[in-house]
Amino acid sequence: MGNLLTDRQFWVKYWESKTGLSVNIPENYLFHKELANIITGQKIKTAIELGGFPGYYAVFLKKYFKLDVTLLDYFVHPPVTNDLLQANQLSEKDIHIIETDLFNYTSAQQYDLVLSCGLIEHFNDTADIINRHINFVKPGGTLFITLPNFRALNGWFQKNFDRENYDKHNIDCMDPKLLESICKQAGLNIVQSRYYGHFSLWLENEQQKSAGVRLLKKSMWLAGKVFTKIFPFNSKQLSPYIILEARKP
Numbered sequence: 001m002g003n004l005l006t007d008r009q010f011w012v013k014y015w016e017s018k019t020g021l022s023v024n025i026p027e028n029y030l031f032h033k034e035l036a037n038i039i040t041g042q043k044i045k046t047a048i049e050l051g052g053f054p055g056y057y058a059v060f061l062k063k064y065f066k067l068d069v070t071l072l073d074y075f076v077h078p079p080v081t082n083d084l085l086q087a088n089q090l091s092e093k094d095i096h097i098i099e100t101d102l103f104n105y106t107s108a109q110q111y112d113l114v115l116s117c118g119l120i121e122h123f124n125d126t127a128d129i130i131n132r133h134i135n136f137v138k139p140g141g142t143l144f145i146t147l148p149n150f151r152a153l154n155g156w157f158q159k160n161f162d163r164e165n166y167d168k169h170n171i172d173c174m175d176p177k178l179l180e181s182i183c184k185q186a187g188l189n190i191v192q193s194r195y196y197g198h199f200s201l202w203l204e205n206e207q208q209k210s211a212g213v214r215l216l217k218k219s220m221w222l223a224g225k226v227f228t229k230i231f232p233f234n235s236k237q238l239s240p241y242i243i244l245e246a247r248k249p
Helices: 008-016 032-041 056-065 078-087 126-134 153-161 176-185 211-230
Strands: 046-050 068-073 095-099 111-117 137-148 189-196 241-247
Touching: 032 056, 032 111, 032 137, 032 241, 046 056, 056 068, 056 078, 056 095, 056 111, 078 095, 111 126, 126 137, 126 176, 153 211, 176 189, 176 241
Parallel strands: 046 068, 046 111, 068 095, 111 137
Antiparallel strands: 137 241, 189 241
């Protein structure tokens, strides 16, 4: 498993450290416009979220678009997912859940929409993990991947104040041109591969950081938000995310 930058114990510890996971997913959830355009434009009926526990996007797609949704991850804690479903007026029957190792799993089904948000950057071999996504996409279907942009100011902040988390990410894969070339080589048509969002900063488990670090983060966040409110643009230097959208012929 040399491809992995994390292991199961990392994710158990990660999710056990979190509180307030069962949130009401809003209609304007992150990337909602992009997903709405795909779903309406491509007449999406089925979707799978890879590596998505506790299933925020699976819930979003079921709640607002009534898709036939599957969640696949190699760590699923059912009480958390069930609480999330209940918080969004959904039941256990509304989402198919597959707990498995993506590297030892062959799906009998392909989907209209295959998405992951914050997954591929935890693997060393970017082409390999993207191609595993592509295996789930049916002909004519859409691949939608998002990941953080740690080559931006947000990455500098992570590197300096949360090095342990930073080191769990493959920084080299945070390149829209690289992602585009991998998909083209796999025979997909690129819809978009670009930096996304004007500015943001975050820290995992922020309340555990020192008061000085929290104050610096708040100050930088405020300054960045004011600047990009006046000069709104997507850029390698400031955008917190990268999005990739591609279609299988």
